[in-house]
Amino acid sequence: MSTNNETIAARAEAVIPGGLLSPSRRLGAPIAFARAEGAYLYDADGNRYTDYHCAFGANVLGHRPPAVAAAIAETAENLDLIGAGVLELEVEVAELLVNAIPCAEQVAFCSSGSEATYHALRLARAHTGRKQIIKFQGGYHGWHDYVAMNGQSSRQMIGSYDPMSDGMLFDAARHTAILPYNDAGAVEDYIRKNPGEVAAIIVEPIAHNMGAVIAEKQFLADLRRITSEHGVVLIFDEVITGFRHALGGYQSIVGVTPDLATFGKAATSGYPIGILAGRREIMERVGRTGEGAVFMGGTFNGTPASMAAVKATIGELARPGVYERLFELGAYLRGEIDGIIARHGLKAQAAGFGSVWLVYFFDGAFRDYTDLLRNDNDLDMRFRRALIAGRQVFQPLQLKRLYLSLSHDRAVLDDTLELIDTTMAGLARSVAA
Structure with a gap:
């Protein structure tokens, strides 16, 4: 007899690619989720x-945070999608972001992180009159x-075009050059060999798409x-780091201010958003028409529900001790995992930053x-x-980062740590066999 999960999954196969x-x-x-609350x-x-997936990191407050739900409901009593003129709510949210983010003299809204990075690159090309970009x-x-391109490439594809x-x-x-992370020398050499060609460098200040490879401060400087x-x-690109590690993004922690920055995910606690922030002389091209203008349209840009969610999320994250708690939870979990790994003699290590964590299955340092x-x-x-299988949710893909939220506490983590201990013991036995 089929379970509800299996029945829904079978229906999905018929109508969703x-x-x-x-x-x-x-x-x-086959798992079909029907309800979400807090850490579960x-x-x-x-x-x-x-849940250690947290919707790819969006749910920094946990699922269905009451303050965000209340703000959206209150906004819906007066506003739905307008798509003309400006809303005071948009202005209020923009003011909050300009006050919080070091690089933000102006901000523009879209509906996803991918849209935000697309617009950032288009804007950089318009501002410089150049085509080439550098990613890592x-x-x-x-x-x-x-x-x-060139995400989790095989060893053979590093240095070659590796489309996703x-x-x-x-x-x-x-028009995109791929260079090694944490290697400013390679960047400088490339730019000097291609004078006047590079419009932009786009970089994750913590490379969470590789798990948690942290940019050296000198590299960013x-x-x-x-x-x-x-x-x-x-x-x-602060789509992951922004709002999860600090209201001002990782740039406010490391003390290096970019020209432009992109945000998403955690800014709304799970509602659609993309944010482009940066220097006025670059950003104001978006507001122009005619020569030098950069088009950034979108029917759902600045939709009231998402704006209400940003405002409420910022209000919750600005409470005293919030980020200290997220960092304390992450440090506790990683420390306990490292103790388990040492006890079982595995070549592995807990990694992460703040409320992002994962386990790398190799030992020794890593910087790119x-x-x-070696994993x-x-x-x-x-x-x-x-x-x-033990009902912990995260991506079954190697090197993928995991998340904590404010709804996780030590009791939740301790339950997971028991399962991690049992799992690591089994892995150690298999390695020794």
Whole structure:
């Protein structure tokens, strides 16, 4: 007899390509979620799961935070989608963001992080009159042809064009150079060899799309110097780091201010949003018409529900002690995992920053994507599948980061740590056999 999960999954296969809205949502078993609350998800058969996926990191407050739900409901009593003129709510949210984000003299809204990075690159090209951009091996900046390449590349594909999708235009991708993360020398050499060609550098200040490879402060400072010297626009992709690690983004922590920055995910606690922030002289091109103008249209840009969610989320994250608690939870979990790993003698390590965490299945330092090629992908996948079977939710893909939210507490983490201990013991026995 089929379960509700299996029945819904079978129906999905018939009407949704692959049965899911994205291959990255596949959990390895048919699970149809019916309810979410706090740190937990509930499936169509009533089973409870602890959520460490947090909607790709969007749910920094946990699922269905009351303050955000109340703000959206209150806004809906007076406003729905307008699409003309300006709303005071848009202005209020923009003012909050300009006050919080170091690089933000002006902000513009769209509906996703991928849209925000697309607009940032278009804006940089318009501002500089150049075509070339630089991204880094292992980084992910959205689905568009200019950057959807060289993510989790095989060793053989590093240094070559490695598209993430069929159907991509090489004519667009050929204007993107892929360089090693944390290597400012390679960046400076490339720009000097291609004078007047590079419009922008786009970088994750913490490369969470490789798990948690943290940019060295000197690397980011050097990028700032190099871009300023050569008239290149420096873009921080803070779609993951923004609002999750600090209201002002990671730039407010590291003390390096880009020209433009993109945000999304955690800004709304789970509602659609993309934010482009930056220097006035660059951003004001979006508000022009005629020569030099940059078009940034979108029917759902600044939709009232999302604006209400941003305002309420900022209000919750601005409460005293919020980020301290997120960082304390992350440090506790990673410390306990490292103790478990040491006890079982595995070559592995807990990694992360703040409320982002994962386990790398290798030991020793790491600073760029090639270091991660030492990861034992087989152990990584066995670890992830075992925890998913134990009703912990996160992506069953090696090197993918996991998240905590304010709804997680030590009791929740301790339950998961028991399962991690059992799982690591089994992995250690298999390695020793």
